[in-house]
Amino acid sequence: MIIFCEECGARNDLNSDKLSENLHAFNCCQCGESLVISKPLMDSGELSVFAETTPQRSENQSQAPITVLIVDDSTVLRKIIKEMFSADARLKVVGEAEHGLKALELISELKPDVVTLDVNMPVMDGLTTIKHIMIKCPTPVVMFSTLTGQGSKETFEALRYGAIDFLQKPSSLLKEDLKSQHELIISRVKNAARAGIDAVRYLRPAQTASQNKSTPNTQCQWVFAIGSSYGWYGSLLGLIPELKPDLPAAFISALYSTPSHVDAFTRYLDDHSPIVVSRAIDGQVIQPGTCYLASVFEAVSVVNTDDGLVLRVQSEPSKPPARITDELMTSLSTAMKERASGILLSGIGEDGIKGLGRIINGGGNAIVQDPKTCLCSDTTALAAEKYGLSPVLPGPRMAETIYAHCQEAIQ
Template identity: 35%
Template structure:
């Protein structure tokens, strides 16, 4: 069996040795080199041609973000970032995911983590997964040129009403009550950026999102997406009322569920047991939304490892009034979650990533 050749990039000699020892305990992996900064890494990549690179975010000479951008531009290979859980570290990690990193590991206790053994299994698992990632998907955005910004009001026969947006502008929207729910995992931050930045204001529905991420990172993800999108994007807060034209990301470490309070929908967070290893869980969110009998529900499953969302989708479909959309294999960084959902036969639309926002808009109009 061919081994996965890994290059380790970290400015700490101690961390390089620790990461190497952990990875080489797995007989599927061999470390073929190390680098102490980004410049050194770019040279080693040209010399060694690794299958996967582990890349520290914070380094001197050339930091992890700049190194990643150069890798993805000149010689795209799977990259797993290692990051601190500080606010700055979390935000830079989110940027890295949107620049093309396949996944990331949060160092337990800062730049030099003596307790890195706590995430050893995650590290090995994510390196193995990264070696199988669809790097071609990172270039699909350019090859699939398609105008996503379709007017929400293109259907002149639709019944509409005037509704104040969060910035007090009056926007015509559909009368029917609708809700959009999205589930994603590996490759999700980049996929969410593509979808949310091409959804226009005036959708007339809240968007609820589960992105598999540990605590401390989802707030940075929401902040980054909010800065890029016409929609409001925020981390969901317990008890808040969901607003139209706002996307809510489940906080890392909490399940996000929905409850009705009079005519409003409210967010409820809980720390009940992880579902299939995930908290937040797409299944938990989808099952909660299935209780909204008088709402049109649009469920979207994007790139990700595993099958989270499949059972929830079955529940949504069993109660009716649900449209299911899944990302196609050609653009999925990891075609696990979409493939599992499509395998149920319950998915209505299978679309490449660049078409998904337009598909959501169209279904909200009907």
């Protein structure tokens, strides 16, 4: 059986006898996403099945089509995209627009569930259009362009302005075949609709410090390990720029992406955050007022040494991604005990849930993003239920919760 990952589009060759009788789940060989295959799809005999994790929906919701507005200045591309969506019974194209200004008129009139939006367009470009959508009529937006690949500035800008997801337009020049590209696009548009309006928000630029940032002249008293898989770009863009640089705390996150994409995201996030954002490097002494980012292909942990708290980062480019957040949180709990904290943001699967439990059992603090505001609520909903946690709204509210915890601990 050939399975295509909804997160990165990677092909996974899988023997169905490797799947358990009840779970039908596995991790993507490239990005580590936990993918679930429904029993009906497995029994259908189809050669190529696109695996997606689907949140529970009511019977009425599951029968109602997902309405889509296509916004692109190319007549040919709009036709291709419309035909692609029309081939799926769950999607219904209700309108088309050739530029952002027309899109704003149609969104108010048609109220689509999802908008697919190009970046470069006449009259009003895509990034300007997103700002207007988020202010006037918040709607799940999927950026859909040759520019919006992982690691591009346009991608990060679109997500900061409120886009839920980003995709590249179908093309014969991409490494995946067109059928695989279509399946990826359709699944991600459905996910955007499931996320709903609670996950839509315009992230206003934070007041950044000067380019010569400095860290607090104090010891690092707390470390927060942040876990997020599917939807992590938007979740971190909403949180990190809201953190205060004078906080005697550090933040570490291992991201489900390649090292080169994490490099690009680190530079962008550092440019838009008051605190220092840097790549995690092996042997680095952890400093307060700093956020360290690693890739899923880099096993990252925290250890106590004579020099203080130190990062351990081991590159594993040929090894399938492991449960990186569980490993990071477990090491943090061992190193810091009650001064360790775990944060779970939008994600698929269970990575981070066991690690969060170890932090809690060690006397540390745990924070989970409100599932209603996640692009995918699997991880946060499971963690909140398992440990009896009260979910926290993302962005400024989560930053306030972090600050309040640190202040309470000081007193």
